[in-house]
Amino acid sequence: MYQKLLIAIDPEDDGEGKRALETAMEMLAEGGELHLASVYSPGGGGFFPYVTEEAPEDKEAAVRETLDQMVQKYLPKNSHANLHVIAGNTGEKLLSLAGQLCADLMILVSRGSSGHWPLRRATVEYVSVNASCPVLVLPSLEKANDPPE
Template sequence: MYHKILVTVDLNDPASYELALPQAIELAKASAGELHLLTVVPDMGMPLVEGFFPAGYEEQALDAAKKKLDSLARERLPADTPHEQHIALGNITQRVIEAVEETGADLVVMASHDPDFAQNFLVGSHAGKVVRRSPVSVLVVRA
């Protein structure tokens, strides 16, 4: 089955892990696999925007994300679940794909909200982009 399962976590949206994380835990248990929890802190996107934030903002955001992810892992993962935690900065889809390659994941588990045609048409969902670009299978759990 799956030996390394990458689970994407949006720390600002509990729906991103409330349903997806239990699914990933069950898959990992069934196959004696390990979990890789990934949260991505979006970057500013443009140097112009970055100028409006205080110096060191990205480092502070990464530190805060690490603390939240540590807390989430302690609260939600059974003690006997092998796992690693990963924090990334940048484009969410790109960082997920990079994490698949870096961790050797053979499955990505992520949540997605009910599709909103207008939003997906204009922006596109992160889950949809990962599904299209991922070199491995992606389990999208409807949140």
């Protein structure tokens, strides 16, 4: 059982959040701390990185609201989770947060090289190799349910 669990969640993937939260609740010690983290990119793209479609504070509020909805939806009523919404490089920010929290375990869900996030696998590998705590990488539900070829 772990005292401090950090779960990295993509707020756009409800199934990922459900899977990670269910796994965490099985591994969390009674009275332990559960932390949910989502890292978003604050800037725009292209030649004008200072021009964004959405203000950073609006983006942060939207991500926080989605995480809060996941907590209400998938955690038992007597459970609590600390939410962390951070702007920046995903791998670096997750490692920094894990160190600040003195996390016992970090949980990630990997989609591998499939899906619409081609850099996702690189982030999971970077975090797994450089984390100051053990990292549990869960396969995505889609990947886990795919029939063998």
